[in-house]
Amino acid sequence: MSPLSHTVSLILTVLLAYIWLAIPALEPFALQGFAVTILLFLVLKRLQKAKVWHILPQHGSLEITLLTFAFLILIGATGGIDSAFFSLSYLLLFFLALTSEVPTAIGATVAIMLFYYALSGNFDMRALEAMAGLPLGLLVFLFAKSQYDEAHLSKALLVEEENELELAANEASVLEKFVGDFLEPKLTALEEVGNTLEPREIITQLGLLRSEITKQLERLKPKEK
Incomplete structure (x- = not known):
């Protein structure tokens, strides 16, 4: 998949997660959506004969869109920035840094930040600090990836x-x-x-x-x- 197509697919995935949570009829089924999406991801990995512990999506594939959708609806349905699962956002950024081109990872991170902003009813200083940590986390992951690539x-x-x-x-x-x-x-x-x-x-x-x-x-x- 081309970097542009990959970027567009990730942004549309973030938008789909927001629409799911914004529709009152679908919002109560967010946890079920999370479970089904994770199951679909694991089935795809199994079909590719990946080992059980190989959970990293393939580079430039649609697998990362499944994880993005699953993580966002889980976090969004349990409080957004205030969710106990918000730390999964950094795991998602880690996956994005490793499996996407740099512009794609940056574009997806911006879309994720807008996702949290749109869900947040009270955007206070604590929420701002949490949001600011996302691009910083991505920067750290991208730097670590570049160092690993050079060493490799x-x-x-x-x-x-x-x-x-x-x-x-x-x-x-x-x-x-x-x-x-x-x-x-x-x-x-x-x-x-x-x-x-x-x-x-x-x-x-x-x-x-x-x-x-x-x-x-x-x-x-x-x-x-």
């Missing part, structure tokens, strides 16, 4: 460099063995019997040498990645 990239480059060094050492060993066990003895033998061999036999031996040298040169050519 450095490790991958180090492993690749070690593999290249090992490959170079193996190729040098093969080349050394080729020269010592085949090429040098063959040239020595040709020097010793060169005067007694027929020209055709010499050409045959030289052709064999050329063939083996060509094989070794092919082995030493850089492989396409």
Whole structure:
């Protein structure tokens, strides 16, 4: 899914959660909606043959929209900013930071803040402090993600460099063995019997040498990645 489509889907999910809670006929069923959405998320993870403890949504997928909807209707139905489950907002931001592009995570966070603002009947200083913690939390998670990505990239480059060094050492060993066990003895033998061999036999031996040298040169050519 493209970053733009992912952003739009998350914003629409936040809007859907607000509409659910704003409709008097649906608001009492918020907890049931939460349970069904979480169950659907777990079923999708199971269909993807994910392990039981792999709850992180796939990057750029619609899985994060299910968690977003579930968390928001749970928090919204139990008091919004004053809810005992408000801390789940930070878990949601953590998932957004890990599974979305930076603009998508920022756009979704703004939509979530507007969601809480629209639900709050009395927007006091305590509510303002709680709201201010959301972008700060996202900033921390995005920074941690960038550090992890850099460390992971450095490790991958180090492993690749070690593999290249090992490959170079193996190729040098093969080349050394080729020269010592085949090429040098063959040239020595040709020097010793060169005067007694027929020209055709010499050409045959030289052709064999050329063939083996060509094989070794092919082995030493850089492989396409």
